[in-house]
Amino acid sequence: MSTLGKIPATVITGFLGAGKTSLIRNLIENANGKRIALIINEFGDLGVDGDLLKGCGDETCSDDDIVELANGCICCTVADDFLPTIQYLLDREKRPDHIIVETSGLALPKPLVRAFGWPEVRTQVTVDGVITVVDGPAFRDGLFASNPEAVQEQREADENLNHDSPLEELFEDQLNCADLIILNKSDLLSEDELASAEAALKEQIRPAVKLVKTSHGKINHSILLGLEAAAEDDLDVRKSHHDETDDHEHDDFDSFVVTLPNPDTPETLVERLQKAIESHGILRVKGFIAVAGKDMRLVVQGVGNRIQHYYDREWQDGETPTSQLVVIGEQGLDEQAISALIRG
Ligand SMILES: [Zn+2]
Structure with a gap:
């Protein structure tokens, strides 16, 4: 690269x-x-x-x-x-x-x-x-x-x-x-x-x-x-003494995108994200969300189990308000199960 x-x-x-x-x-x-x-x-x-x-x-x-x-x-x-x-x-x-x-x-x-x-x-x-x-x-x-x-x-x-x-x-x-x-x-x-x-x-x-x-x-x-x-x-x-017994949880990363129905409130989504993070090896979540009935775009960022969200700007003309999150985690993430949890 x-x-x-x-x-x-x-x-x-x-x-x-x-x-x-x-x-x-x-x-x-x-x-x-x-x-x-x-x-x-x-x-x-x-x-x-x-x-x-x-x-x-x-x-x-x-x-x-x-x-x-x-x-x-x-x-x-x-x-x-x-x-x-x-x-x-x-x-x-x-x-x-x-x-x-x-x-x-x-x-x-x-x-x-x-x-x-x-x-x-x-x-x-x-x-x-x-x-x-x-x-x-x-x-x-x-x-x-x-x-x-x-x-x-x-x-x-x-x-x-x-x-x-x-x-x-x-x-x-x-x-x-x-x-x-x-x-x-x-x-x-x-x-x-x-x-x-x-x-x-x-x-x-x-x-x-x-x-x-x-x-x-x-x-x-x-x-x-x-x-x-x-x-x-x-x-x-780059050889290491820890190549075989690497007890670190960050060997390789997986990521995928989840498209979800627009949630009613940010809190509903955060709750679902927390559940997903608790039960899977998710390290990071990030994306834009269209909250039902809101003109503003919601930014969601999660590191570990700290999830932040705020409205950053109005949806622009020509944009379709949609909700999409990138999920990043340890290799072997269960994409189906996680997507289901996030979609609710
Ligand atoms: Zn260390």
Whole structure:
């Protein structure tokens, strides 16, 4: 699928302390007027990253371009948190030129990238690249993270995290999913240590993946952005420890359209939608409804079991007021049963 016209998104992963924040800060400071939106999910040091970046004083990085997702692991809360946030960024009047997602190293990168395949997102956003920041000295010492205890605390603090993978596995997942590896804090390694770290990493990463050495997260943004990897399209080549036992509920998505008779009131419809959402794996509902006897068009949007509705405008001349909803959910949705519930 072409990436033309889509907003590029860069996923940055790596454990707490690896240097993701300074890398991102650096990026923003050298954005050359590019409007960058940031989604931050480093909830271990809650607020710190956001504050750091908000305080950067750069005019291209305004506060409302920074969204912190503090409800837990980004790959475990993908439908409740992450996707609505992307949608929010896309719905804004000034769309970002580039989206950067900073994940905590505890998130599985692959399900996150897969979420970009969500039907409404896929047509508008592409994963420009997955960048894994490796903590040089921690890697040399076989620790993966500079402070494993802090990472463990971060894990325990997250009630929504539903995968209990050892650091080593998470680290390998981060490497396997990457389009670019940043070997950070390389100034703290001797030349020999650098060479052997590089050799060891290269053995683990996919052949075409580049490795770049940095100190203090300093790197030219043209190396980080514009990788045009379209990672959402080649997930199969990105091996993961969780491929077979993926306990995430967002493997692949199904969607279909339901045309229904015009309801008497919005409430009747909402009630039916709630029933359908409760009994089926529906993640999202969206569409326009013609309420009987109303001149206005009703917009309906449901994420999880939160259903919003409002009248947005009058039905125009030449339009036939009809009611249609798009239903999106996990693969294997029972279209017939759901349609029957919604039609009432
Ligand atoms: Zn997760």
